[in-house]
Amino acid sequence: MARVVDETVARLPIHNHGSELLEVVLEPYGRDYHLRSDETLIVHTAGTTRESEPFGVDFHPDFIQVHFNGAVGWVTGPDGNELDCGHQRP
Template sequence: MCAGGTARLVLSNGGDAPLELTVEPWAEIHSILPKQSCVVVTHSPAGGGSWPGTSRAHEPFEVDHRPDSVTVWANGNCFHLSDAEGNAIYALDGECPVQGRPAS
């Protein structure tokens, strides 16, 4: 597991069209299908629970929503996506302490 903290952000698409999800600062673009949810998970290496890159140390995410897209700034040292049941959708790279290698 991770020595720091873990944060999860659930995103749901209640619309009728795919919702574009961009995860920053990695510029990773994914799609949330209609009537589906995904979870953005990030990990902080800091034992005190602070999150690098955020304007407030206690906030692991910043979110910007537009009608057809959402941008999530995951302020940990990595991120991965899972579905609502916790099944891996995508991991950025082998540096993510929980997920390991990207899902195919």
């Protein structure tokens, strides 16, 4: 089992500057969220197991994949309200 090195909450804001719908996939859960043009979501994690590396981000042609390196991960809107898996899925 990995040792928790940081109990603080890390945040990763993601903003869609494009004109098309942007899919964000949260791993290892496989949860998907979709951002319309000019929208933002925030990925959170706590209990980081890798010092100074709370997130890994992979860019794919059709989506962004965010891996959280903490004990838990969740996604909110800019207002702080948690978003459900499938948020704005077409």
